[in-house]
Amino acid sequence: PIVIGEESSAVIAQGTGAGLVVVDAHTGRKVWTSDFAARNTANCPSPVYGDGHLVWAVGYGKGAVCVKVEQAGGKWNFQEAWRSAKLASHMGSPIIHEGHLYGIDDKGGLSCFDLKTGQVKWNERAASKGSMVYADGMIYAFAEGRGKVTLVAASPEAPKVAGSFSVAGQNQSWAYPAISGGRLYLRYGNNLYCYEVKAK
Numbered sequence: 001p002i003v004i005g006e007e008s009s010a011v012i013a014q015g016t017g018a019g020l021v022v023v024d025a026h027t028g029r030k031v032w033t034s035d036f037a038a039r040n041t042a043n044c045p046s047p048v049y050g051d052g053h054l055v056w057a058v059g060y061g062k063g064a065v066c067v068k069v070e071q072a073g074g075k076w077n078f079q080e081a082w083r084s085a086k087l088a089s090h091m092g093s094p095i096i097h098e099g100h101l102y103g104i105d106d107k108g109g110l111s112c113f114d115l116k117t118g119q120v121k122w123n124e125r126a127a128s129k130g131s132m133v134y135a136d137g138m139i140y141a142f143a144e145g146r147g148k149v150t151l152v153a154a155s156p157e158a159p160k161v162a163g164s165f166s167v168a169g170q171n172q173s174w175a176y177p178a179i180s181g182g183r184l185y186l187r188y189g190n191n192l193y194c195y196e197v198k199a200k
Contacts, residue, residue, distance in 0.1 A: 004049050009074055013047045015056050020047065020065070022054075022078065032078040036065040044174075045089045050096030053081065053115050057103055059090035064103070066118060082118035086111065091144060091174045092131025097154045102139055104129050110141055112156050124159035126150055131176045133184075135197070138162065140184060142177040147188045149177075167193050 001014040003025060010025035019035040037043050037058045047056040049069070057064035064087035070077045087094065087103045094103030096115060105111035110127035111120055127141035127150040134140075134154060141150045147167040153160040169188025178185045182198025 002047055002049055004054065004069060005071060009071065011076060013049065013054055013056075015043050015045065015047050015058070017043060020054075020056050020067075022076075031076050034065060034067070034078075034080070036083070037062040044091050045093040048093050048096050051099055051115055053096070054078070055094060055096065055101060055115075057087045057089040057094050059088055061085070061088070063087055063106070064089070064094075064118075066101075066115070081116065084113070084118045086120060087113060087118075090129060092142075092176060095132055095134045095139060095154070097134060100154075100156045102132070102134075102152075102154060110139070110150075110152060110159070112159070114156075121156045122159045124152060124161065126159075126161050126164065127152055130173070133177045133179050135179045140177055140179070140197075142173065142186060144172045144174060147173065147186075149186065167191065 001012045011022050013022045019038040022032040041060040043058045054067040063085035065083050066081045068079045068081045088106040101113040101115045108129040109125040111123045128143045130143040132141045139152045147169050150164040151162040169191045173188040175187040184195040184197045186193040
């Protein structure tokens with residue numbers, strides 16, 4: 001689940017097997033629901049929020065839903081802005097950055113979407129299906145197979161791949177990459193990797 005709002009007035013959004021649910025953070029009272037992706041095979045990714053928009057993207061052919069979120073006088077309003085079958089997150093959640101959404105597309109690569117409209121800005125096949133983390137203007141895309149990591153600039157202008165490398169492991173890697181204290185952590189199979197990514 002993710003928190004939206006300030007301490008005095010906040011809601012919690014959570015993707016479930018029955019759809020997207022938003023509850024009051026203080027009372028637990030249901031504020032809003034959507035049956036998007038209800039009864040799907042699996043709804044693994046968490047929703048993401050930024051720039052007044054709540055996005056939930058899942059796999060298995062369902063795609064994504066984007067909801068405009070407004071709050072005034074302690075009241076919350078949720079209005080669906082768009083849906084897209086082109087954003088197809090199987091495991092990892094997309095990333096919102098400066099009015100744009102970065103996520104795995106329906107062909108298994110990385111795409112940039114306009115957050116307000118859902119329009120596709122670009123596709124990049126070098127980064128493949130998996131999970132991602134954002135830091136310092138860059139997306140660290142970790143493929144679910146073969147341990148490949150691709151570094152892509154978070155820019156709507158054009159896909160700019162800064163580099164890639166692979167780590168050893170077996171089977172599929174569904175663990176999210178994480179960055180903390182200037183270090184990148186990756187788990188692939190039984191192996192855990194730590195890389196120094198902070199500028200010297």
